[in-house]
Amino acid sequence: MNVESLLYIYLFVCAGMIVFNIVTAILLRKKDRKIAKVSEGFRRSVVLQLDRVRNGLEVEPAHKQYLARKLKRVGNMIAFDTMLEEMYIDNSLCARKYLSELGGVFVSLTIQYSEKNSTEAAYFPYIIKKYRLLADNSFPSITGLLMKLLTNPNLYCRENAMQALYTTGDCDCILKALKIIDNSDLFYHDKLLSDGLLQFAGNHRQLDDAILACFDDFSTDMKVALLNFLRFDSGEYCGFMESLLRDAQQNEEIRYSCIRYFGKYRHMPVYPYLLWLADGNNGLNWEYAAIASSALAIYPGEATVELLKKNLCSPNWYIRFNSSQILDRLGLTYLDLIDVMEGHDRYAAEIARYRFDRRKLLEKEAVTQ
Template identity: 50%
Template structure:
């Protein structure tokens, strides 16, 4: 009898779970249908207002009030997003004029969304970035609200706010944003910032001037971030980077970033210094020799070959590996380095053999692809 009761209880639980899943699926389907219907209705409403805008050159106050009420709900904002995706394709110029006319509504909504929970607060700057609502606009109120979001604990809020600020084309506001992040105790990954700065939509030379002007005021980790941005954006700063590299007052990580920059953009006046950094020293961190050994792949020459060959015998694996990789990239082969390969240092010989074997495998793979094609 007890076993039968347990079976009935188990069947009841299973039936309840099935009913719950069915109800959840039906509710989800209803929400999707309602969201699609709202999107179509809102698209028609906005499309009609675009017609009016084309005729009169203005958006009605009634429509502005309607949109402010509608967009205060996240579902309404999602429907508006779907509508704009279609309208931006069909009527791009009118849609841009329409979004400009919604500027007052945007500010009012920003004040509301910034007070909400993290997910909803993060959604609003996403819309600003997606449709570039700050592009070409002197909207200080909206920029200030985005800067306020940088104090939020959620990385989604902070990153979406930064992505929106990149579209403003305003170097001054970006410097303010970076100072807020630099002074904050909240963690922000350096790569998010260096990659994000590459999305800047304004004059990149003005941005670079503003960043260099504020450079010394930042902490070392932010300075490294900016140097990484410069490394991926332009080779026009070699002279400044070279001066930073030779400044002993700079943090080691900053100088490492300078070495990487000079590896991407060869700068002949720095060659002698790179050879010096590639030579291991007891008074310097081993990273200098490791990074400089990698950088020398961009500086072919007899002195480069001599330094790299010497580094093959260094006890530090990273220095040996980078030296072998640079020699391989410079075109050296088995015959050029036969003394090392057949020498008594097993580690130097093995790391060179490994690099040359990798190169041979890659060449075979390329030949196989060419033959197949």
């Protein structure tokens, strides 16, 4: 094939892409206009009901039937959502009261959305979460659908369902959901769980205690996610974390999570053990020393400094890097590390010099700003 033919093929592909983009833009614009038109139809109906709610009256049954019929289609649900966003801006209190009377409507929609494909089904729990429809009312049929969606292969379905369940404020409901996720074969990233649990709308102390009460029932991966959640949620569980950390039979990832917990909350009874873990010559995997070295940032003292200086000579780069980072955070000067800077370990001197150079650069930037 000669160059001229390749050029024509290239031009044909470019022309095809341009046509595709134009057609897509036209279709999207048409779709937006349709959503706006449907939203306006919803608005005319909802405004009348908001006036009733504002005057202390209930939403009319005919309006509920109208919504139950219309909202079966995802496109109409999107239009309804668009309209509600504007209503919330105008009068959030009245809009919330209006939505609180639509529980029966959303209960009736659970069957329809449970039979839709994953992408469309994911939108239903999104609406439940967005408007916190389960915050003040318990609807077993809606909760049941959300539990069912937790086993859906589509990640958006599972995450939206969990986000909706967090708004219930029900500890038992969350524990049940966690066990469903844990028993399924589907991958669920631990960060999604640990960050999501922080959004729990109920009493966090009760949730924490409930998790600890059945902690041993979960798999290792789920335990790690729960420990990460506890680290960001509360510093009240040092005793529990210490017992896990000192148990050499525990999975290493669990013990790593415990070390990170003590890097956030100071617990002096575990300090000597952290020093031992941070020693790169303790015979354990290098991850223990690397993570424990970082945890020592909130345990300033001579023993901490001496161990971190020793770790600067570690053959493991991560241990050296973390130790130098914490020494810098502790505010050590060139004179404090003179024995390292003028020692025989070139790598230790280089990483210490890097920290000093970086500190000077940051101080210079702070002055200029």
